[in-house]
Amino acid sequence: DAKTTQPTSMDCAEGRAANLPCNHSTISGNEYVYWYRQIHSQGPQYIIHGLKNNETNEMASLIITEDRKSSTLILPHATLRDTAVYYCIVRVAGGNQFYFGTGTSLTVIP
């Protein structure tokens, strides 16, 4: 599975959009981009995933560049409860495991 690169930490003002970038320049055509987050002392929580097209659900939006070498997770109106570590992972559909890396620690500031 392709490796990803994420900033170590980010801050975001409460109520503003949080934009979390991820680079995955070696992604293969059959690999999906997944985003998970982990709030302190809890298990990781699935947020969203996509292959080529932009995706949106009740939690977030995922924007994937046309060349698929990078993506951005957007939390449209960040709240204090969105403070967590966010992991960007690429994996083939049906793959057996996720490689989490160290993620981006997002702090939402009041």
Next chain:
Amino acid sequence: DTGVSQDPRHKITKRGQNVTFRCDPISEHNRLYWYRQTLGQGPEFLTYFQNEAQLEKSRLLSDRFSAERPKGSFSTLEIQRTEQGDSAMYLCASSWSGVTGSYGYTFGSGTRLTVV
């Protein structure tokens, strides 16, 4: 369905003792995974089951570790002769893997092991 359940939430044990953790996955999920997470790191894959078959094991899973999933339902992870380096959060996850490929996991809240 209440999601993925793990028991116990916390376990403190003395070095050299054996410990066993239990995971109850989402009932319709056929895949079950075990991960380990140490402080400041992301979760690391240990092993996974499809139904009752253990299909892959990480190099992290030493011979002191054993996992089972009898009848393809709940799973147990046992660590024999625990060492201080085994102190970590042990996470269980489950997913459905259909013909078109698997989707996201659902994780449990984990079992935090402290070896003293």
